[in-house]
Amino acid sequence: MATAKLLFLLVAHLTFSLSTTPSLAGMPGDELRAVVNLVEALLADPSWAELHPQPCTDTPWPGIQCETAGTGEDDLHVTGIHIGPDVTPSPPCKATAFLPPDALTHLPFIKTLSFFGCFLSPNFASLPPSLFSSSSSLEQLVLNSNDGLGGEIPRSISNLKSLRVLSLSQNAFHGGIPRELGDLSKLQQLDLSYNSLRGEIPEEMGGLASLGIIDLSSNELQGNLPASIGKLHALQKIDLSFNSLSGRVPPELGELENLVLLDLSHNKLTGLLPEELSGMKQVQYFLMEDNPLNTKIPFFLANLKNLAVIGFSGCGLFGPIPPFLGLLVSLTALSLDRNMLNGSMPESLGFLPKLGQLNLSQNQLTGEITFSEEFVRRLGSRLDVRDNRGLCANGYKYQEASFNLEAPPCSSSSNGNNSGNSTWELIMESRETEMFDSTLLWILVEELVWRLVLVSLLGRVMYGFRRCRA
Numbered sequence: 001m002a003t004a005k006l007l008f009l010l011v012a013h014l015t016f017s018l019s020t021t022p023s024l025a026g027m028p029g030d031e032l033r034a035v036v037n038l039v040e041a042l043l044a045d046p047s048w049a050e051l052h053p054q055p056c057t058d059t060p061w062p063g064i065q066c067e068t069a070g071t072g073e074d075d076l077h078v079t080g081i082h083i084g085p086d087v088t089p090s091p092p093c094k095a096t097a098f099l100p101p102d103a104l105t106h107l108p109f110i111k112t113l114s115f116f117g118c119f120l121s122p123n124f125a126s127l128p129p130s131l132f133s134s135s136s137s138l139e140q141l142v143l144n145s146n147d148g149l150g151g152e153i154p155r156s157i158s159n160l161k162s163l164r165v166l167s168l169s170q171n172a173f174h175g176g177i178p179r180e181l182g183d184l185s186k187l188q189q190l191d192l193s194y195n196s197l198r199g200e201i202p203e204e205m206g207g208l209a210s211l212g213i214i215d216l217s218s219n220e221l222q223g224n225l226p227a228s229i230g231k232l233h234a235l236q237k238i239d240l241s242f243n244s245l246s247g248r249v250p251p252e253l254g255e256l257e258n259l260v261l262l263d264l265s266h267n268k269l270t271g272l273l274p275e276e277l278s279g280m281k282q283v284q285y286f287l288m289e290d291n292p293l294n295t296k297i298p299f300f301l302a303n304l305k306n307l308a309v310i311g312f313s314g315c316g317l318f319g320p321i322p323p324f325l326g327l328l329v330s331l332t333a334l335s336l337d338r339n340m341l342n343g344s345m346p347e348s349l350g351f352l353p354k355l356g357q358l359n360l361s362q363n364q365l366t367g368e369i370t371f372s373e374e375f376v377r378r379l380g381s382r383l384d385v386r387d388n389r390g391l392c393a394n395g396y397k398y399q400e401a402s403f404n405l406e407a408p409p410c411s412s413s414s415n416g417n418n419s420g421n422s423t424w425e426l427i428m429e430s431r432e433t434e435m436f437d438s439t440l441l442w443i444l445v446e447e448l449v450w451r452l453v454l455v456s457l458l459g460r461v462m463y464g465f466r467r468c469r470a
């Protein structure tokens with residue numbers, strides 16, 4: 001995801017550098033002064049103003065974007081300012097770089113403001129509330145990777161009524177997410193990831209009617225997930241991972257019929273996931289890793305036919321691995337490691353055509369590993385079933401294919417050449433060799449019970465499937 005972000009930045013910045021159109025027209029004096037003042041508050045180059053007396057025309061600078069107002073007049077106006085080490089040639093930001101409170105006051109046409117890796121002295125720079133007092137033309141505010149840009153996100157940010165992109169990722173902001181943020185009804189992307197934001201996610205977020213992406217990951221957010229997020233029908237991506245969110249996942253999330261990615265991993269969410277989540281029909285990535293859910297694997301997953309990646313590692317899951325997971329034909333990765341899952345491994349998983357990664361390690365699975373040799377070879381070391389004390393394998397089939405498949409042979413008298421022998425035959429074999437004990441009997445009983453459960457489950461699923469089609 002970091003790569004994606006970087007790519008986005010690069011693309012955004014490329015558009016910048018291309019758009020400075022040479023023209024003989026001038027720039028209004030107060031706008032030029034505002035640009036010069038802002039750049040001088042940031043850059044360690046005292047001669048910037050002399051080198052770029054006409055930053056839109058004769059002496060262009062790649063960080064400044066200019067356009068005409070489109071009303072017939074020839075004057076050029078500053079519509080974008082970008083500063084960062086990726087703008088070349090660009091002098092570095094000075095150690096005392098700061099944002100003047102009135103930086104935007106005389107830039108009435110500014111649409112994009114983007115400072116990347118500029119404010120680096122710890123806690124030196126912040127966002128002064130008056131910065132946003134008037135600038136309703138701003139559409140993109142992108143302040144990323146400024147380790148020294150701290151303080152709180154000012155409430156006045158709600159004045160930016162045209163804002164479509166707000167990205168304040170990888171800075172040092174603390175305090176809460178201002179409720180007033182919910183007034184930005186045109187906002188399409190909200191990224192506040194990698195800061196030190198605390199408190200709850202405000203219910204008012206339900207007002208962000210155009211929001212397609214929300215990323216609040218890697219902060220210190222607490223409390224429940226607000227149900228109002230379910231009103232944001234344009235949402236395609238929710239990343240709230242690496243926070244301290246608690247309580248249950250609200251059923252209203254099931255109303256997000258366009259959601260493709262839901263990442264709630266590394267939080268403190270508990271309890272049964274609501275069945276209503278089966279409404280997230282488009283969801284492909286469902287990541288819940290490291291939350292103390294302490295439930296069974298939820299049945300509604302069977303309805304999410306587009307699921308490609310299921311990450312439920314370390315969720316305290318118990319009970320069996322339901323065979324219906326084998327019907328999710330788009331699955332490419334299934335991670336259920338570090339849980340308390342028991343019973344046998346459903347054979348159906350081995351028939352998933354796109355599965356490239358299966359981690360069932362550190363559970364309490366029992367019985368024989370029955371995956372085909374082809375499947376085992378295809379996944380190689382990305383098939384991990386280690387640390388399940390009750391699993392056994394007919395070793396010779398797998399030995400070469402995967403070192404993560406270490407499991408004792410299903411019979412202790414096995415010479416590694418008993419493929420095709422059922423558990424029953426193996427047990428009879430052990431009886432002959434006086435290895436028969438209660439553990440093996442238990443495995444046998446479990447297997448019989450499990451097969452019955454499996455048949456009835458598959459029956460239910462197929463019944464539901466037929467009903468859907470009818």
Ligand SMILES: *[C@@H]1O[C@H](CO)[C@@H](O)[C@H](O)[C@H]1NC(C)=O
Nearest residue numbers: 318319320342343344446450
């Ligand atoms: C699995 O564990 C549960 C308790 O969590 C237990 O009731 C059940 O009998 C176990 N099933 C098998 C097949 O071991």
Ligand SMILES: *[C@@H]1O[C@H](CO)[C@@H](O)[C@H](O)[C@H]1NC(C)=O
Nearest residue numbers: 337338359361381382383384
């Ligand atoms: C499977 O999960 C375990 C436990 O989380 C982890 O240590 C291991 O690296 C994972 N295996 C693979 C192949 O990713």
Ligand SMILES: *[C@@H]1O[C@H](CO)[C@@H](O)[C@H](O)[C@H]1NC(C)=O
Nearest residue numbers: 396397414415416417418419
């Ligand atoms: C396995 O058994 C077959 C016949 O049952 C024999 O031809 C083969 O050599 C054996 N393989 C191993 C590895 O013992």
Ligand SMILES: *[C@@H]1O[C@H](CO)[C@@H](O)[C@H](O)[C@H]1NC(C)=O
Nearest residue numbers: 417418419420421425426429
């Ligand atoms: C199954 O086990 C029996 C008893 O040890 C053995 O004689 C037989 O060859 C095995 N069958 C296969 C197909 O390996």
